[in-house]
Amino acid sequence: MRIPIFDDLRDAGSRILEQAGDLAGGLLESDVRLGVTGLRRAGKTVFVTTLVENLLKAGRLPFLDVVSSGRLQGARLRPQPDPDVPRFDYEGHLAALTGPDPHWPEPTRGIGQLRLSLRYRPGSTLKRTVQPVTTLNLDIVDYPGEWLLDLPLLRQSFAEWSGLTLTLAARPPRDALSSSWRGWLATIDPAAPAEEEVARRGAALYTDYLHACRRADTLLSLIQPGRFVEPGDLKDAPLLTFCPLPGSQRGRGSLWQLMEERYEAYKTSVVRRFFSDHFARLDRQIVLIDVLGALNAGPAGMADMKRALEMSLEPFRHGSAGWLDWLFGTRIDRVLFAATKADHIASHQHTSLRVLLDRLVGDARGAIRYEGAAVETMAIAALKCTESVVTEHEGRQLRCVRGVPVGRDRPTILFPGEIPDNADAFPDGQERPYNFLPFRPPADLARDGRGLPHIRVDQALQFLLGDYLE
Template identity: 80%
Template sequence: MRVPIFNDLYDAGSRLLGRAGDLVSGGILEQDVRLGVTGLRRAGKTVFVTSLVDNLLKAGRLPFLDVVSSGRFQASRLRPQPDAQVPRFEVEQRLAELAGPAPHWPTETRGISQLRLSMRYRPNAVLKRTVQPVATLNLDIVDYPGEWLLDLPLLHQSFAEWSALTLELAGRAPRDELSVSWRGWLATIDTAAPAEEEQARRGAALFTDYLHACRRSDNLLSLIQPGRFVEPGDMANAPLLTFCPLPGDRPRTRGSLWALMEDRYEAYKSKVVRRFFAEHFARLDRQIVLIDVLGALNSGPAGMADMKRALELSLEPFRHGSSSWLDWLLGRKIDRVLFAATKADHVASHQHNSLRHLLDRLVSDARAGIRFEGAQVETMAIAALKSTETVVTEHEGRQLRCVRGVPLGRDRPTVLFPGEIPEDADFPPGQERPYNFMAFQPPADLAREARGLPHIRLDQAMQFLLGDYLE
């Protein structure tokens, strides 16, 4: 009979022994690593996962991944995922969208999905080679709508705190014009009056319309909470999604509209956000944070500031720090974090360093906090799928480095000068949107790529995130 106070310790020890027993399976040294591919909407998570899997399966375009360049890599294969209740990430369908007769970018992620890819290699580390000459690393990856990431900060906010922050944000440009109908309804209600279901549904509907307007905004607004209001998944029309922020202080009246909204907010946190975090994010070993820096530049100062705030808030709930032998008892920590500016192929190659320097400035506070906790942090400019090439052209007697590709909405390659990336996030005075970095279609010949999808620094990103596991 176990003493109740030791139940958690006993269970943790049992899990540790179970993992030790599974470490050698069928004579092959085996490890699991859970990679969190995180980022806000439009950052390119789905394309990143697709390209990562395709390149690890084919291993023809990974010169800076040491296990490949040293000749120790043997092969990869897709395996059944560990969480049977989570839908599979349909990598074959995503590849067909990118490499089909009419190539197009994959559809936006509407729900959560997962994939496991196993890599077999010859260990370089003496200890691993002594145990077994061949080892396997199981890589688990989760894809999810970008808005769901922004639910995580709610775990540390009361309904009153969240309401005050959301209303303050909704009253500032450019959100003030988008929230007129919802804020107008708020001015007509008494939050201490007895709750009526129809009134709660009306408020939630107007608030949801406002969030959708933020999502469609040309300002690339990122801070959209709660995420399930715009991407409900299998929760559409559930009472858990029938609440909205309310003004003022919490009234003492039982059965009031405020009490109803607060109860549903807390239920949402408990049954949706906390469960989502525990099942998918609390178990992460490594993390890559994908950021559409060029899109934020296009959106202007408001979009850039909104994205920066959203990133800082979304990273707060994660456990970052150096790993230790006590992780089995205290819970896993993310010990390596990579911030990656995506879509680097949309600018000429000589601009990639400027893109990385701008990213450094945008994430400087978050990076400092993560490093303080003991985790290793790196920044890169990457493109999970390279859709352009850098070319040099003559213009008015001087040479310009441009990009050549097929812009979205066009049907033939075009040479474009994308402009210069600023060295900081400041915008020229009097120019609300001085940047216009264009998006491009996937290359037309991807079906013939036997070496893996072309990319920029995907292998360097993997070396930082997984290189030590593959030693």
């Protein structure tokens, strides 16, 4: 004989247990937002593609603990949480790399996002007792490096920014690139009444100068404002119609006042909005840098990259001295600076590449560590295109790389040269002593189904996400 009250109690108990299980599952399911950006030609599109492909396949991640310990059960692409952000075209970029005619994918021009859900068994006995399997939702936010370099504008007045920009533009190699714009500046009076056509002419010449910096063989990295070269839907908008001006004339109705107002509008509507909507929500960040390209560019390119790296570190200052904290309440607590294209040099040179990057960011990194954020440097290759080989030349052994250089159709053995271990290692009288060549993606990249070959992407993931996957 069944007693209804006991049935009701049993059903209520089942519901409570089910709700408790759902609550425990919710507590153990976590989200992490990883920002991926890079200075010019650093290969962030390929990095994100490799990261996603290898997490989906889990075949080439021996230094990611959740994989090496056998705790990762699988990964799956899921709908991204922000429907108003363009989706990162992982499938299209993977097809470009692994198709019949492998080629480098087109770089992304704006922000992109992708969500990857990782199911894994916790390493902690306590966590496994509550729930044997849990999920980490990894939201990857990919954005141009110029947007990161815009952040210091938030604490600079128009006069301060103008002075710094004009000083930099007058120095080699930027002086030649900016000559038309600076020549125009010499013909106008910033205190004169504002005229729209004058403002548009100045902005156009300044934008041409920024594009010239971007195309320069000297690999100039410091480009501000970022939306001048990647305007997106802001093309021809008045808030992109300004440029730095000499002096400090703030007369009512003057050209100076018009430019200053548009500069402040850019900060409010573009810079502040991007960092409040996206950057301030990041948990971890990786910044990719083409250090080898800067070495090819010579001392000027290396010095410009050093300035850009120092500026890119400013957003990650935490603690009482962190000016970004009170602006947006940032929570980024781990930052990785990665020198890319490590496969373009012999493997024994990877340490020297990392040491060189470490010295480029060393001073600012120390301050950030003091204020609470973990900052590391690493030499990686998002896609391994070469093999290290040893050859004999004139009676001595050389460590070289073998791959297919861009513009050629067959494997070639090259001696790429030695990497200096400091930022000033350019021989006297030799402006460009280095010539590190780019390589094509290898054929049959996806033939074994284990993911894309790389160098230290798994170690980068361990630093950035390892604690979330414990």
